[in-house]
Amino acid sequence: MALTGAPPLPGELELTRFPEDPRERLRAWDASDEYLLRHLEGLSGSSGSSGLPAPSGRTVVFGDRWGALTTSLLAAGAAVTQISDSFLTQQATLLNVSRNGMTDPDLELLSTVDDFSGRPASLLVRVPKSLALLEDRLRRLRPFLGTGTRIVGTGMVTEIHTSTLQAFERILGPTRTSLAVRKARLIFCEIDPALAPAPSPWPLAYRLPEDAGLVAGRTVVNHAGTFSADHLDIGTRFFLQHLPRRSDAAHIVDLGCGNGVVGLAAALGSPEASVTFVDESYQAVASARATFEATFAAGTRDAAFRVGDGLAGFERESVDLVLNNPPFHAHQATTDAVAWRMFTGSRAALRPGGELWVVGNRHLGYHAKLKRLFGNCDVVAGNPKFVVLRARRRSRL
Ligand SMILES: C[S@@+](CC[C@H](N)C(=O)[O-])C[C@H]1O[C@@H](n2cnc3c(N)ncnc32)[C@H](O)[C@@H]1O
The missing domain is CATH 3.40.50.150 (Vaccinia Virus protein VP39)
Structure with a gap:
């Protein structure tokens, strides 16, 4: 050319x-x-x-x-x-x-x-x-x-x-x-031909701490660049301690899955459910798959791994439970636009009666957004820094 x-x-x-x-x-x-x-x-x-x-x-x-x-x-x-x-x-x-x-x-x-x-x-x-x-x-x-x-x-x-x-x-x-x-x-x-750098140390795996709810002691795998790649994020930890156990949930989505710890906990807590892991980062989705396969050998448990923008492309009313720790920036810029997209996408993808569970910093005001969108929002748990919120999809859209 x-x-x-x-x-x-x-x-x-x-x-x-x-x-x-x-x-x-x-x-x-x-x-x-x-x-x-x-x-x-x-x-x-x-x-x-x-x-x-x-x-x-x-x-x-x-x-x-x-x-x-x-x-x-x-x-x-x-x-x-x-x-x-x-x-x-x-x-x-x-x-x-x-x-x-x-x-x-x-x-x-x-x-x-x-x-x-x-x-x-x-x-x-x-x-x-x-x-x-x-x-x-x-x-x-x-x-x-x-x-x-x-x-x-x-x-x-x-x-x-x-x-x-x-x-x-x-x-x-x-x-x-x-x-x-x-x-x-x-x-x-410039390339120095004499240099012989060590191979990449990634992916990194670590054992989850004892206070991590259902995933305590499990291995989590992180490819380079994944959110909170070398330790459990404190917001995620709080979420893990308060996740729902819904035996009636057939399809659960870990939305913005990062290394997949939240979806792994959901899979352990709801043994019959199929879990879909979604992230816009390829490294994250690869990490989630590796995390999941460190607990469930490939093919032994129903799970899907998708790279995409939130729930765009998901069938309407196909999901029972969405678990979400939303990002508050997109490529460095602080914005709530992604969280809002995730919430609206969840409302469309959830079946009537289905629930969206969100963890976030208190000051981000997700409660008001969810209430506006779903007409309801409960605080499931809170500490001085974080809240876990639940919104239920009430009726057909
Ligand atoms: C705060 S992290 C949470 C990661 C993981 N769930 C956890 O709690 O450790 C937010 C995740 O959302 C992902 N994300 C950002 N924008 C997204 C989008 N438009 N669609 C899907 N995932 C997105 C990020 O790549 C990141 O992995």
Whole structure:
């Protein structure tokens, strides 16, 4: 595929988050995306040719949030492999690519659980929130990178720590940073062929503590980047101590399952139920599967594992019980939009009489939201920090 020029800046493209939410006015890119694209544009100006890789080389983009980098590079004619842990990123990317009029872009979408092969000409890294996810990915990509690979990272100043730079340095080779521009920074790195970094330590497994309700003493498995990957989150622990035991529940969903501890507890508490684990993170769903299989050998218990946006795509009135510890941010931005989507999705997916159980920080005000949506909401348990709430789907919608 021939390159046609410098990549357009995000402001020159039509970019939105996924799913689009008219209530939210959050942009689908930030100054760090822009800085990286300006840098590539500058290379293109100074060399008289595009700063993008040679036509035969692919650009690997890791950590793109809403597809701004990928869309811009594709618009410049580059061949792009995007590697992402996020279903929402992948959907946003597809939407943004088509919204900007590209009908047949050279785009390969890989998730973090897919195998990678090839020899990328460039590796562009939008620094992810999770250092573990970054380290794990750099370790896995390193065998495919050579001394000629252009490696550039980008992130907001607040996201690039000494540990971030050390990860590049330890795993890939010599690393330096740019000056900050509009609170964003670039990271330049070169492969040191003599370095032999240790293989990725992930996934990590640990034993759940004795006060973790039905899952006490069970093994939980975490792939890099999964929520609360090396210890039990205190909100989750509180939830585990107060989960319902519903012997009549045929279908239970662990919504936003992370490493799957909540769904595992539900499976143990309701031996006849089928449990579905859902998360928008590929690493999370892989973790939930591994956690589940550490207790129930594969095929011995009915369970499903789905990567997706909340309960989108679930059949209406097909679920008896939804268990949910909602996220309160989406790709770094604090928002209650995801929780709201999870609650509305639950109302549609629950059968009449079915229940949504939620744990959350008291100050997040989920109680009012659930009451508005379901017409009822009980506080099942509370401590100074957390509440466990229950809302019942009363009638047909
Ligand atoms: C607070 S964590 C809870 C994880 C796990 N249930 C626990 O209690 O340890 C929230 C989870 O929701 C997931 N998540 C965020 N947005 C989502 C979405 N739109 N659809 C499904 N899962 C989502 C995150 O990846 C994360 O694993």
